[in-house]
Amino acid sequence: MDSYPPPARDLVAAMRTAALAAPDRAIAFQGAPGAYSHQAVRQFDAAAPPLPCFSFEDAIQAVIDGEAGQAAIPVENSLHGRVADVHFLLPESGLAIVGETFVKVEHCLLARPGVASAELREVLSHPQALGQCRRRLKALGLRPVPFADTAAAAAEIMARDERHLGALASALAAELYGCCVLADNLQDADHNRTRFLLLARAPLALPLAGPAKTTLAFEVKNIPAALFKALGGFATNGVNLSRLESHVSGGSFTAAQFLIDIEGTPDAPAVARALEELAFHSKWVRMLGCYPAAADWEES
Template sequence: MQSYPPLAQHLVDEMRARAAAEPARAVAFQGAPGAYSHQAVREVAPEGLPLPCFSFEDALAAVQDGLAALAVIPVENSLHGRVADVHFLLPESGLFVTGEHYVKVEHCLLGAPGASLAEVREAISHPQALGQCRKRLRALGVRPTSFADTAAAAAAVGGEGDPSVAAIASRLAGELYGNSLLVEGLQDADHNRTRFLLLARTPRDLGRVEGPVKTTLAFEVKNVPAALFKALGGFATNGINLTRLESHLRGGAFTAAEFLIDIEGRPQDAHVARALEELAFHSKWVRLLGSYPMVPPEVAAP
């Protein structure tokens, strides 16, 4: 699948036309209208113009090319872990992280118009959504099948009319595409939340920001014993909290790994600067991706 289902395409065309007329207000997201990324855009930029993009690369490219001022990209979920591919797309994009946002994800099982739960044999959705509902799907005896994104799946089910196929998506998607609401709260746990990062062409000015700040950065360790221990040691000795740490390999070699981390603090803070200096000494390269206000833990996971 390299395009949107017909039910979604006309909404995509309308939204793209509005965004093209005012790119300074456009906010790019991956997925069809009604996706959780669309919900995130509406929450972080209520006056913005949502710009649907088929892939994460397309959403980032929209900002790179000046078609949008901002992109809102999911990076991790409390139930199913990191969002695939984003960990290496962010450092490559050349964009800056300017904020974070958390969305409470409440999945619905959406059928074709007039369908019933007893008829459903297959559920289509984005792999993240399928993973977040895997136990409930197994209990219902429904087979999971990967699809481009949650809202596009709802549009496909609504347009094709096969009662044996349902979609996992938001209630908003079901309303947009005329699906039958078969099950609400399909996710395996109530704490299901997705963290999104906001990305722009220029870094955020934190001059007047007074609360806690996070910094996101990427680095590659040297291929030597205890490389990661040495690289991260400066954060421990300087009392800096790491809130996220993930690794990946690149280039077909199973040697030195690249890491994406979030820390509490600004690069200009003396203790952070010392830790970053030590990190650089023990790494092949370090890339600062942006600093931004930290969402308080009680808001991120109430």
């Protein structure tokens, strides 16, 4: 609890008390109340008690320990790319992906009441938010300062009597902590969206109604054209890959692991054939979840 800035602690305590009273319905999220992850929880289930957690690891652990039924975790942003660390936290968690949503991210420049824009010199926020507003902050002559999360940054500037210090966060965070909004829509592009995945202890049962996605992790064999061969089955079977990313593992730059999202689920014959070919050319394949596909982010 002490990890949060003082203005956020009472809100966090109240929300945690409510969530822990109904753990099966609770959805854990990283950040202080008012974070964009908090908004994602509302989009997944407006009636679910939100459970604030200081880190992604804490939010995932809350589900593993039974303090929450699910966790809302950001994975990628349309402006700033993938969210750091999530690419290895997802496979290691042992949790299943059971849903996705796209959150429209609209950053506000916040300050303490009575502080003018010209007084600001530095801006606190999560590194993702700072990256999404990089050009605007540079144009304003404001130095970005990384912080734990966006909403906590809003709470932090209210706890520190430093007139040169602002924050990037949501309008909800400004309302919750009493900040003054000096400017809104500070993101570098209007299409700014973050994709969130919903994690649970058990996967959804197949078949699923409507359009669906499957997320997998795998490591290809260390042979020439291994990735080409491993993914070839998706092309020959007409299965669309909507996401592919890689990272090295095991202390070797020759051992690459991959995360992919595909359209469809393994109970479809074409997907099953593609997965069989993927397994043949891989050291291992791990199913991370099959879940309903959210509406395209441009429509959300």
